[in-house]
Amino acid sequence: MTWNLIDMLAVDAAKLTTLGSRLHGSSGSSLPGKAALLVSPSVLKDLSSGVRKKIFAVCGTNGKTTTNNVLRHMLEAEGNTVVCNHLGANMLWGVTGAFTERAGLTGRLSADYACVEVDEASARKVFSAMKPDYLILTNLFRDQLDRYGEIDTTIKLLLEAIREVPDMKLIINADDPLSVYLAEESGNPFVTYGISEPVEAVGKESGNTDTEVREGRFCKRCGAPLLYSFYHFGQMGVYRCSSCAFSRPIPSYTASEIRLDGGVSFTVNGHRIKTDFRGLYSVYNLLAVYSALKEDEHDCSLFSETLKTFTPGFGRNEIFRFGKQKVLLNLAKNPAAFNQNIDAMLQDSAEKDVIIAINDHAPDGKDISWLWDVEFDRIADPSIRSVTVSGIRALDMQLRLKYAQIESETAETPEMAIEKKLASGSENLYVLVNYTALFPAHQFLTKRKKERDA
Numbered sequence: 001m002t003w004n005l006i007d008m009l010a011v012d013a014a015k016l017t018t019l020g021s022r023l024h025g026s027s028g029s030s031l032p033g034k035a036a037l038l039v040s041p042s043v044l045k046d047l048s049s050g051v052r053k054k055i056f057a058v059c060g061t062n063g064k065t066t067t068n069n070v071l072r073h074m075l076e077a078e079g080n081t082v083v084c085n086h087l088g089a090n091m092l093w094g095v096t097g098a099f100t101e102r103a104g105l106t107g108r109l110s111a112d113y114a115c116v117e118v119d120e121a122s123a124r125k126v127f128s129a130m131k132p133d134y135l136i137l138t139n140l141f142r143d144q145l146d147r148y149g150e151i152d153t154t155i156k157l158l159l160e161a162i163r164e165v166p167d168m169k170l171i172i173n174a175d176d177p178l179s180v181y182l183a184e185e186s187g188n189p190f191v192t193y194g195i196s197e198p199v200e201a202v203g204k205e206s207g208n209t210d211t212e213v214r215e216g217r218f219c220k221r222c223g224a225p226l227l228y229s230f231y232h233f234g235q236m237g238v239y240r241c242s243s244c245a246f247s248r249p250i251p252s253y254t255a256s257e258i259r260l261d262g263g264v265s266f267t268v269n270g271h272r273i274k275t276d277f278r279g280l281y282s283v284y285n286l287l288a289v290y291s292a293l294k295e296d297e298h299d300c301s302l303f304s305e306t307l308k309t310f311t312p313g314f315g316r317n318e319i320f321r322f323g324k325q326k327v328l329l330n331l332a333k334n335p336a337a338f339n340q341n342i343d344a345m346l347q348d349s350a351e352k353d354v355i356i357a358i359n360d361h362a363p364d365g366k367d368i369s370w371l372w373d374v375e376f377d378r379i380a381d382p383s384i385r386s387v388t389v390s391g392i393r394a395l396d397m398q399l400r401l402k403y404a405q406i407e408s409e410t411a412e413t414p415e416m417a418i419e420k421k422l423a424s425g426s427e428n429l430y431v432l433v434n435y436t437a438l439f440p441a442h443q444f445l446t447k448r449k450k451e452r453d454a
């Protein structure tokens with residue numbers, strides 16, 4: 001790698017910024033990267049060129065953080081040092097910060113691998129500096145309405161970014177026609193992973209919503225409707241165009257014999273993968289990691305065993321236990337993520353209480369009309385004892401549920417809602433939050449856990 005004084009100063013500036021924000025009690029994850037780039041605009045390019053083996057990038061609407069963190073876990077379990085933006089700071093500054101954090105005070109980086117999740121809108125900027133060997137694309141769904149606009153914009157942004165690195169191999173979800181279209185358009189080499197059989201016990205209504213039909217079930221090539229043999233959720237399934245030659249590729253990596261009860265399990269390449277992960281979407285995330293590792297010629301025979309020591313990231317199916325009481329915290333920031341959370345929740349037959357917290361700060365998107373695209377009527381299930389709504393838009397959420405004929409309680413903040421339910425003796429509590437509601441909920445649960453363990 002290149003070494004220069006300016007990069008050393010840039011790394012030191014980042015480290016000082018980290019120290020400074022820690023002293024102020026904040027964990028500003030983008031500031032160190034910003035400071036470093038101000039000192040040396042080429043710092044990301046220089047540091048990332050010091051990665052000894054390979055760089056993996058992870059993009060896609062849902063599942064980025066989990067996919068990236070599982071990948072990191074697998075690489076570290078092989079004894080590698082890995083650069084990773086594990087907390088999910090995935091724009092240019094956050095990605096840069098992950099590298100400066102790992103670099104020494106001399107401005108040199110020592111790492112075997114980098115695995116970095118990258119926000120779709122930031123991908124071009126990041127890829128013009130950091131050149132990944134692989135890009136895992138999880139899926140493409142409509143995100144919060146006013147963040148990126150139409151899904152076409154996201155596809156365009158990603159295409160521009162991918163073309164910055166023509167040798168980068170794409171790891172693509174074969175079941176997502178949007179991802180496959182993107183891969184074919186890019187001209188980059190790609191392989192695919194997928195689920196080729198219908199999966200039992202997946203919410204049959206899931207995927208029938210107007211939104212998802214609008215977004216994904218038309219051929220991007222010619223505009224004709226796609227014909228599906230079956231679908232898993234959203235636009236994910238086995239499809240072909242009713243008019244042109246566009247169709248689902250036969251995946252290089254196929255998950256079969258999928259079970260969803262009591263943690264997902266599946267078979268790939270003759271390996272049985274058993275996990276504590278929930279929901280069909282987890283099969284995709286894990287399969288994506290498996291495929292990427294296989295493409296990079298890793299052994300993977302201990303994939304399932306290694307997974308057992310994985311701890312889920314910040315608010316991604318994160319479980320907090322207080323004696324007999326269990327709280328599952330999960331981010332749900334768009335219709336696809338919410339519908340999959342509902343699926344996962346209904347696969348757990350135990351009695352449960354549910355908290356939904358919706359904020360509308362800038363990172364959440366001001367427009368929360370997407371709540372109407374979530375299949376909330378499905379949570380009118382006998383296993384669900386109560387639903388509590390909270391957050392800034394609690395009343396909108398309550399109204400949404402009312403239309404699905406579901407009564408709900410209100411609490412001002414997610415913290416208050418959690419406290420109230422734990423006090424009432426709930427033993428199985430699901431907390432579904434959108435982006436800015438995640439932080440206070442997480443902080444509260446962590447603090448409560450520390451107090452209890454003290």
Ligand SMILES: [Zn+2]
Pocket residue numbers: 219220221222223224241242243244245246
């Ligand atoms: Zn077509």
